[in-house]
Amino acid sequence: MKLKDLGFDQWFETHFNALRQDGHDIARVSAVDRGSYLIKNELREIPAGLAGKFYFRVESPVDLPCVGDWVTVQYHNDNTEAIIHGVLPRKTFLRRKCAGENVDFQMIAANIDIAFIVQSCHFDFNMKRLDRYLVMAADGHVEPMVILTKTDLISHSELEQKLAAVKQTGIIARVFALSNITGSGFDEFQQVLVPGKTYCLLGSSGVGKTTLINRLIGQNTFNTNAVSGTGEGTHTTARRQLIFLNQGSMLIDTPGMRELGLLGASDGVNQGFEDIIELSGKCHYANCSHTQETNCAVLTAVTNGELSEERYSSYMKLKKESQYHEMSYVDKRKKDRAFGRFMKTAKKNMNKA
Numbered sequence: 001m002k003l004k005d006l007g008f009d010q011w012f013e014t015h016f017n018a019l020r021q022d023g024h025d026i027a028r029v030s031a032v033d034r035g036s037y038l039i040k041n042e043l044r045e046i047p048a049g050l051a052g053k054f055y056f057r058v059e060s061p062v063d064l065p066c067v068g069d070w071v072t073v074q075y076h077n078d079n080t081e082a083i084i085h086g087v088l089p090r091k092t093f094l095r096r097k098c099a100g101e102n103v104d105f106q107m108i109a110a111n112i113d114i115a116f117i118v119q120s121c122h123f124d125f126n127m128k129r130l131d132r133y134l135v136m137a138a139d140g141h142v143e144p145m146v147i148l149t150k151t152d153l154i155s156h157s158e159l160e161q162k163l164a165a166v167k168q169t170g171i172i173a174r175v176f177a178l179s180n181i182t183g184s185g186f187d188e189f190q191q192v193l194v195p196g197k198t199y200c201l202l203g204s205s206g207v208g209k210t211t212l213i214n215r216l217i218g219q220n221t222f223n224t225n226a227v228s229g230t231g232e233g234t235h236t237t238a239r240r241q242l243i244f245l246n247q248g249s250m251l252i253d254t255p256g257m258r259e260l261g262l263l264g265a266s267d268g269v270n271q272g273f274e275d276i277i278e279l280s281g282k283c284h285y286a287n288c289s290h291t292q293e294t295n296c297a298v299l300t301a302v303t304n305g306e307l308s309e310e311r312y313s314s315y316m317k318l319k320k321e322s323q324y325h326e327m328s329y330v331d332k333r334k335k336d337r338a339f340g341r342f343m344k345t346a347k348k349n350m351n352k353a
Helices: 010-019 052-056 127-139 156-168 186-190 209-217 266-272 274-280 297-304 309-352
Strands: 025-033 036-040 045-050 070-076 081-087 093-097 105-110 114-120 143-149 174-177 198-203 240-244 250-253
Touching (some): 010 070, 114 127, 143 156, 209 250, 297 309
Parallel strands (some): 045 081
């Protein structure tokens, strides 16, 4: 295996050359689990830890390595262990707001070519959640595709209704309808996978992500739990990891996300709702808020039925949420920097004393 088989191209090589130091090599992060890392090079996967100097200059969780990152490393113990010294710039990324009250980013994966957003046709189908995933992908400059799984649990007419619902919202992402049981739609989906490219599975717990991976691999390498009483699967994946498929492509599996908060994703919201942004260009006021202004093209489209109320409300909610968390994040960073300056001054004074 060569580095290019792991997705290493001229873009990453340029950045590596700019950061290169004697004794440092390049590798890709293949798994992250509670602060422990696995990295992949041309020969093998190796456990890795963070260099102390690197760890102490980290200012945010975003700066820590995540699955898919290219990192500079040093090997030791006969190349059986490694130390991570730095992270190369990310070409693309997937991130969300940290769960709970903490206003900060949590990295999901990096350097992704296509994000597969997986929803079950049975109980998990939710257009507002799909909008959130699409915004996440757009925010990180990742091409999204939608996978509707468990088509065997609904009738053909119900499937057609769901496919129509996706198209009617204005979503332009490609959509696949699959059944891991019957294999329906699987051949068409598999043709998308290209050697050397990296893909990521996003979706709630139990939508069939792990089962899909096992089907791609051709064996039950990863555990899947029995379905619940509702007919849905239960949570299986516990860590983010890079999986190497037989056809030469790579797939990042992620645990199901119960919370999918947006932070600083204004550009992603705009790209995820291009139909509404196009309408807003026809508004009378350049700074139209699309809430109560006269001659608002967006509100007119809702009234005329050209734009669904559900999609309009989803756009307004996600835009407001992103802006709110972004302001909170800016305030947090100002406080963090002020505290950092205070600590540096205190240390200097202690040294003088």
